[in-house]
Amino acid sequence: MIVSFLTENLRGKISFLNHAVSGNSQLEILSNFLLNASKGKLTISATDLEIGISSSIPANVEEEGETTVPAKTFFDLINNITEEKITLETKGQNLELKGKKIRMTFQTMPAEDFPKLYTDKGEEIATLKKETLVKEFNRVVFAASQDSGRPALSGVLIKKEGGGFLIVATDGYRLSLKNNVLLKTKKGEGAEQLLLSARAIRELISIKQDEEIVLNVSGKNNQAIFTQGETVLVGRLIEAEYPNYEKIIPSGFDTKAEFDRDEMQRAVKICSVFARETANIVKFSLKKDKVVVSANSPSVGEDTVEVEAKISGEENEIAFNGRYLLDFFANTEEESVVFEMSGPLGAGVFKASGDNSFLHLIMPIRVQG
Amino acid sequence: MDENKELWEKILGEIELEVSKANYLTLFKRTTLLSCQDGVLTIAAPSVMIIDLLQRRFYDVIKKSVDKNIGEESKIVFVPKTTIAEDKTKDAGPLFEHEEKTESYVGHLPRVRPDYTFGNLAVSSSNQLAYVSATTVAKKPGTAYNPLFIYGPTGVGKTHLMQAIANEIYQKDSSKKIIYTTSEEFTNEVVDAIRTNSTAQMKKRFRNAGVLIIDDIQFVAGKEKVQEELFHTFNILVDNGSQIVLSSDRPPSEIKKVEKRLLSRFSGGLTVDIDTPDFELRTAITLIKAKKYGFDLSIDVAKTIAEKEQDARSLEGALLRVMTEAEAKGVSMDSALVLSVLDNGTEVKKPFHPDDIINNICAYYKIKPTQIKSSKRDASLVRARQVAMYVLKKDLDLTYVEIGNILGGRDHTTVMYGVEKVEKMVETNGFSQEILGIKNFDGGKLAEY
Numbered sequence: 001m002i003v004s005f006l007t008e009n010l011r012g013k014i015s016f017l018n019h020a021v022s023g024n025s026q027l028e029i030l031s032n033f034l035l036n037a038s039k040g041k042l043t044i045s046a047t048d049l050e051i052g053i054s055s056s057i058p059a060n061v062e063e064e065g066e067t068t069v070p071a072k073t074f075f076d077l078i079n080n081i082t083e084e085k086i087t088l089e090t091k092g093q094n095l096e097l098k099g100k101k102i103r104m105t106f107q108t109m110p111a112e113d114f115p116k117l118y119t120d121k122g123e124e125i126a127t128l129k130k131e132t133l134v135k136e137f138n139r140v141v142f143a144a145s146q147d148s149g150r151p152a153l154s155g156v157l158i159k160k161e162g163g164g165f166l167i168v169a170t171d172g173y174r175l176s177l178k179n180n181v182l183l184k185t186k187k188g189e190g191a192e193q194l195l196l197s198a199r200a201i202r203e204l205i206s207i208k209q210d211e212e213i214v215l216n217v218s219g220k221n222n223q224a225i226f227t228q229g230e231t232v233l234v235g236r237l238i239e240a241e242y243p244n245y246e247k248i249i250p251s252g253f254d255t256k257a258e259f260d261r262d263e264m265q266r267a268v269k270i271c272s273v274f275a276r277e278t279a280n281i282v283k284f285s286l287k288k289d290k291v292v293v294s295a296n297s298p299s300v301g302e303d304t305v306e307v308e309a310k311i312s313g314e315e316n317e318i319a320f321n322g323r324y325l326l327d328f329f330a331n332t333e334e335e336s337v338v339f340e341m342s343g344p345l346g347a348g349v350f351k352a353s354g355d356n357s358f359l360h361l362i363m364p365i366r367v368q369g
Numbered sequence: 370m371d372e373n374k375e376l377w378e379k380i381l382g383e384i385e386l387e388v389s390k391a392n393y394l395t396l397f398k399r400t401t402l403l404s405c406q407d408g409v410l411t412i413a414a415p416s417v418m419i420i421d422l423l424q425r426r427f428y429d430v431i432k433k434s435v436d437k438n439i440g441e442e443s444k445i446v447f448v449p450k451t452t453i454a455e456d457k458t459k460d461a462g463p464l465f466e467h468e469e470k471t472e473s474y475v476g477h478l479p480r481v482r483p484d485y486t487f488g489n490l491a492v493s494s495s496n497q498l499a500y501v502s503a504t505t506v507a508k509k510p511g512t513a514y515n516p517l518f519i520y521g522p523t524g525v526g527k528t529h530l531m532q533a534i535a536n537e538i539y540q541k542d543s544s545k546k547i548i549y550t551t552s553e554e555f556t557n558e559v560v561d562a563i564r565t566n567s568t569a570q571m572k573k574r575f576r577n578a579g580v581l582i583i584d585d586i587q588f589v590a591g592k593e594k595v596q597e598e599l600f601h602t603f604n605i606l607v608d609n610g611s612q613i614v615l616s617s618d619r620p621p622s623e624i625k626k627v628e629k630r631l632l633s634r635f636s637g638g639l640t641v642d643i644d645t646p647d648f649e650l651r652t653a654i655t656l657i658k659a660k661k662y663g664f665d666l667s668i669d670v671a672k673t674i675a676e677k678e679q680d681a682r683s684l685e686g687a688l689l690r691v692m693t694e695a696e697a698k699g700v701s702m703d704s705a706l707v708l709s710v711l712d713n714g715t716e717v718k719k720p721f722h723p724d725d726i727i728n729n730i731c732a733y734y735k736i737k738p739t740q741i742k743s744s745k746r747d748a749s750l751v752r753a754r755q756v757a758m759y760v761l762k763k764d765l766d767l768t769y770v771e772i773g774n775i776l777g778g779r780d781h782t783t784v785m786y787g788v789e790k791v792e793k794m795v796e797t798n799g800f801s802q803e804i805l806g807i808k809n810f811d812g813g814k815l816a817e818y
Contacts, residue, residue, distance in 0.1 A: 026391035049395065049418045113426065115418035153461065172462015221417045222449040236416060239450065243461040347464060363464045 001065025003037035004087040007078065009057040013044070013231070014078050016207045017055060021071040022048035032068035033075075034114040035088065035095075037061045042088075045117060046071060047234075051200050052117035053207075055231040066111040067095055073106065117234045121225050122218025126183040130210050130228075136181045137167065137201055139331045139358065144198035145171035152240035156201055159193040168245050169198060170361075174324050175245060179357040183215075195242060196224050200235025207231055249361065250349055253340035255286050255313035258353060261337045264291070265329035267305035271295035272322040274303050281365055282322035284348075286341070287315055295322070318344045319365045328360050376438060377402035377412075383434045388427065396422055403450070408443045410435060413450035420447040478539055481549050484661075485532035491657055493650035496526060496643045503530045506612060507537035510545075510580055514639035516603075516613035520620050521643030522805055524680025527616040530643075531582050534614055538580055545579040552588040556595045563594070572598075576605045580612045586635070587617040590626040600631050613638075619806075645805065651675035651684060658685050664692055666702065673704040677711045679805075687711055723761055723775050730757045733807050742777030756807065758784050759791035764808075 022030040025048060034045040034054075040061055045054035067090050083099030090096075095106045137156070145153035150172075157168045164180040194217065204213070204226050211229040217237065218225065226233040271282045275295035285292040291309045296302030318341050328350060329337075336353040344367075350360040377400075385393050396419055403411040414420050423431070424447060435443045487507070492500045499521075505513045519527050535549050550558075562571035575581065581602070589595050606613055617624060620642065621635040646654060652668070652675040659666035666688075674691065678684045687710075694710045695702045724738075731738045734753040741754050754776060761772045762784075769781035769788075776784070794800040 025395060027395040028391065030395070047418050049416050052418060113422075116421040118417055119421070150461075170462075170464065172464050175464060223417055234417075243465050248464055361464065363462075 001035070001037050001067060001088065001090045002062040003042050003059045003089075004062070004085060005042055005057055005059035007081060007083055007086055010042075010044070010078055012208065013055045013057065014075055016203065017044055017046050017053050018071060018075050019203050019206065020046040020048060020051055020053040025049075029068065029109055029113045029115075031071055032109055032114065033071045034066065034068050034111060036066040036111070037088075038064045041230075045114070047115060047117055049115065050236065051197070051203060052115075052234040053203065053231065054117055057230070065090060067108045068111055068114050069095055069106045069108055077104070117232070118218070118221065118223055118225055120218055120221060121216045121227075122221065122223065124214055124216050126185045126215045128183045128213050128215070130213065132182060133201075133213060134205060135333075136178050138205060139333075139360075140167045140169045140176040140178050141198050141201050141205070142169075142327055142331045143171060143174050143176035143360070144169035146199075147171070151238050152195065152242050154198055155195040155238040155240070155242075156198045157193060157195050157242050157245075168242075170243070170245060173321070173363050174328070175248070175361040177245070177249070177359050177361075194224070195238040195240065197235045197238060200224065200226070200233060203235075204228075204233050207233070248347065249359070250340070250342060250346060252342065253313065253349065254342040255311065255316040255340070257286055257291050257309040257311050257339045258336060259291060259307050259309040259339070261329060261332065261334055264293070264307050264337065265326070267293040267307050268322055268325045268329065270305050271303060272326065274300055275322050276300075279365070280322040281319050281367060282325060283317065283319045283367065284339075285315075285317050286311055291339075316341055316343070318348055319367045320348065320362050321365060324362045328362070332360075373402045373405055376405060380431070380434045380438055383437075384427075384430060387430050387434075392427070395419075396427070403448070405439065408439065408441050409446060410439075410443055411446050411448060413448055415449070417449050420449060423447060478535055478547055478549060481532045481535045481539075481547075483536060485529045486536050487533045489657060489661075490526065490529055490533060491646075491650055491653040493647060493653065495645065495647050495650055496521075496530075499530060499641045499643045502639055502641050503534050503614075504537075506614065507534045510538055510612035511610040515607060515610075516615055516635065516638040518621060518635050518638065518640040519614070519616045519643060520618060520640070522618060522645055522680070522802060524682040525643040525645055526681055527643060528584055531584060531614055531616055535580065535582055538612075546577060547580040547582070548575065548578045549582045549584075551584040552586050552595075555583055555599070556589065556592055559595050559598050572602075575602045578606065578611055580614070581606055582614040584616050585618070586615045587619060587624050590624060593628075596628050596631050600628070600634070603631070603634050607634075607637075644802075645679060646681060648672075648675055651678070651681075654681050655684050655688055658688055659692075662688075662692065664702075669704055670702055670707055673707045674711070677707070723765060723767065726760055726764065727757055727775070730760065730807055744777065755787035755791050756804065758787040759795075760804070760807065762788045 017033065021033070025031060030048055036043045036045070037059060038061060040058060041056040042059040042061070043054055043056040045052065047053070077097070081099065081102060083102060085099070087098045088095060089098065090108070091105075093108060095108050097104045097106070141156055144156055148154055153171050155169075159166045159168075161179065165183050166177065166179050167181055168175065168177045170176070207228060209228050209231060214227045216225040216227065217223070219237075222237050222239070224235050224237055226235070268282055271293050272280065272295065274297050275282050277297040277300065278295070281295065283294045285294065286309075289309065289311060291307045291311075292304050293307060294302065294304040332352065334352040334355070338351040338353050340349040340351070344364060347361045347363055350362070352358050381397055381400075384397055388397070396414075399419075400412055400414045400423075403413050405411075414423060428445065431445055432443060435445065487500075487504055490500065499519055502514055502517055503519070506517050519530060521527055532549065535547050538545055539547055558571055562568045589599060603613065615635060620640060621632050624632060624635075652671045655671040655674050656666055656668070659671070670691075674684060674687050678687045691702060691707050691710050695706060700706060727738055727741060730753055731741055734749065736750060736753055740750055741757060743750075757776060758772055761767050761775065762769075767775075769784040772784045773779040773781050791804075795804060
């Protein structure tokens with residue numbers, strides 16, 4: 001294999017490719033990148049057997065071939081070298097990297113040991129715009145569980161509803177739901193609903209490319225394949241029954257508050273400092289014209305921050321895990337947020353002002369006194 | 370299904386020896402055998418990438434082991450499928466449990482047992498008055514009787530009543546600040562507060578209470594600083610209309626070494642006593658306790674136990690002994706078993722030496738043993754001396770002459786008169802309490818006085 005390319009092109013891709021490299025696998029091959037040079041392209045792939053990413057850059061291929069290199073070393077080098085153009089050449093068991101002023105040699109492992117990311121792309125079921133992905137999925141995906149012991153909760157549910165799609169994610173303590181997401185679908189085809197691994201979607205969001213994304217699903221192989229330009233991301237379809245999220249969405253409320261997101265986020269951040277020792281408990285007291293955010297810690301002290309708010313309904317109190325609040329504020333962009341609650345033990349509901357298609361639920365914490 | 374599992378485990382065991390540990394853990398560990406039919410094995414693996422490696426690199430290894438185990442040429446097919454030993458998704462987290470739980474009883478008070486309620490308290494004539502006043506207080510805290518002072522000997526249900534008040538008020542209004550404590554804990558808190566210089570905090574805690582319940586208040590005797598704190602707390606709480614409930618083993622007037630101003634406040638509300646449970650109540654209590662342990666007790670057996678034991682706590686102990694015995698021996702619980710077990714149990718009680726009894730009585734009346742044996746005839750000494758005669762006669766069954774000799778060489782007629790006099794007094798209930806108090810009086814507690 002002899003191939004030359006612009007360092008800049010590879011540098012743009014290698015960081016998200018690196019996300020798919022297995023951090024602590026016993027299997028050495030999974031800590032490697034697969035490099036493949038053919039037909040005027042250099043394709044780099046990485047996988048941890050759970051997800052896989054591969055991406056290609058234009059290259060001058062003098063001799064086709066493939067090999068694998070230790071991902072961490074390769075990644076660090078590419079990020080640090082200043083050479084404009086580099087050449088990779090296999091020499092026996094080694095791979096040589098050459099630039100104008102540099103020369104280095106890597107130990108390689110045979111490319112045959114590297115698993116194929118997919119064998120068959122399956123059928124194309126939808127396309128979505130990058131901005132839709134960032135805007136709509138971002139405020140849903142963070143609510144999914146990272147616990148692989150609960151497969152259903154580690155996924156994002158995408159479901160046909162009305163003219164658009166509904167996406168939901170929950171980890172059992174909070175839930176995010178967005179309705180009316182527009183995906184372009186092939187007419188009349190595809191499943192009614194899909195449960196995609198949340199991790200795959202997170203990685204998809206982190207791919208810094210702007211092209212439209214094509215989603216293929218292979219039922220036979222149980223895979224979802226996202227193709228964005230020269231980049232392909234492979235994730236699993238989760239076969240598990242999704243919990244009945246509809247029944248837990250409150251139908252009414254006793255108290256409603258509308259406030260500025262930034263101001264509230266700052267208030268919760270301040271209170272979180274005091275809440276560190278007390279399981280992050282941050283309390284909301286809904287008064288006549290404000291929300292008083294407070295936290296206390298027996299050994300540090302206590303603090304309260306007032307946030308101006310438009311309140312309707314009775315005065316009320318509720319306590320949340322401050323971390324969940326911050327997660328929510330960090331993943332929404334609305335200027336103004338509506339909060340609805342009924343009693344200190346019912347789930348708190350956050351919405352975007354003037355937008356009924358999104359909601360976020362957080363389970364409160366019971367506190368005495 | 371199990372056959373498949375067994376077969377696959379066996380095959381995996383062989384493969385484990387053939388391949389590297391890293392390969393085994395990442396590739397083989399999470400595979401399962403879905404079916405094995407006509408030499409075709411369908412194997413599930415979590416992802417297509419894993420299947421790719423298994424097929425390309427380990428097909429021969431797998432096939433060799435499979436062929437050997439099923440005894441024929443096999444074909445192996447892989448399917449991508451996640452099989453997790455235990456899918457915990459069923460338990461989807463608190464957000465999803467919530468719906469069914471909204472109405473349930475939320476949490477319970479610190480230090481208060483949630484199973485002590487009015488519902489499971491047996492009531493009869495001996496605790497009727499206490500029961501009624503406690504339920505009234507629970508219904509109208511702070512307004513009906515304030516303070517409520519409950520006294521009675523050990524094991525009659527004072528603590529149960531007080532905790533029932535706490536539970537009842539809490540259930541009606543969980544926002545009410547209810548403090549249940551014992552006088553020992555109260556003392557510790559006062560001492561701690563003084564030591565750590567945080568009296569203000571402690572004061573705030575007690576003085577903001579909506580309901581303050583203190584068990585065994587008699588133990589504040591002789592602790593001046595604690596009494597002072599209690600006195601001020603008391604005044605503030607009564608002014609705020611907060612309910613106070615106290616219990617003790619004797620009426621306020623008989624609590625020694627407590628300031629007068631505090632005692633008068635103790636009796637400022639309603640003072641009720643609970644007697645030792647009568648036979649019927651003891652039977653009822655035995656039945657209730659048996660039910661608590663999930664045991665169906667016949668009324669005859671309950672009666673037999675009730676005859677043997679005097680207070681509620683020893684009833685429970687006796688009941689447990691009998692239940693354990695019945696279970697161990699595999700016999701049914703009948704009166705005969707109860708008698709054999711409990712009689713055995715009571716024999717272990719050590720026989721008292723006359724001197725022990727006299728020392729105990731002296732400690733109770735706070736006189737010296739030499740005084741009780743002296744010829745002095747002060748009213749307080751005479752009373753103690755006569756009680757001693759009575760107890761020595763009843764408990765140790767000594768002769769009148771022997772008793773006379775022990776108590777400083779008195780004539781046997783004097784002893785007879787003394788015993789008779791106390792017998793008469795015992796017929797009135799109040800005095801039998803005193804005798805019981807003396808018998809239960811533990812010399813070890815002398816330090817408290």
